[in-house]
Amino acid sequence: MVADSDSRVAWHRAQLKKNRAALKQIETARFTVGESADAKAIERTRRQVSELQLKIRESEQIIGQHDKQVRRPLATDLRSLSNVAWRNWTGNGPR
Structure with missing residues (x-):
């Protein structure tokens, strides 16, 4: 994996x-051990899962936005390169 110059994205x-x-x-523990009969434990697990999914979604959005701004297209054929908006891409990254 390539190191990120932006510490926020690396984080x-x-x-x-x-x-x-x-x-x-x-998820593995839920299917291996089974769910607890305790309603509080079930609610706590659901809350943890929803918080983790929210954090994952937020990080994916930030990383995706960074990658769109910084990375150049990987394909080198003329058709894929002609579809790229080169005015939005800079070789130096975001300023």
């Missing part, structure tokens, strides 16, 4: 990885 990439792992752990 969101790390948080995204951490939050996805936590969500996977909760």
Whole structure:
């Protein structure tokens, strides 16, 4: 993975990885162990899952926005390059 020059984006990439792992752990535990009969425990788990999904969505949006601004197109054929709005892309990244 390429290192990010923007520390905010690097932080969101790390948080995204951490939050996805936590969500996977909760989902795995739910199917491996089963859900508790305690209503409070069920609500707490649902709240944790929704908070993690919200954080994941937020980080994905920030990373996606950064990638749109900074990364150049990877395809090199004439058709895909002709469809790119080059006026929106700068080689130096956001200023």
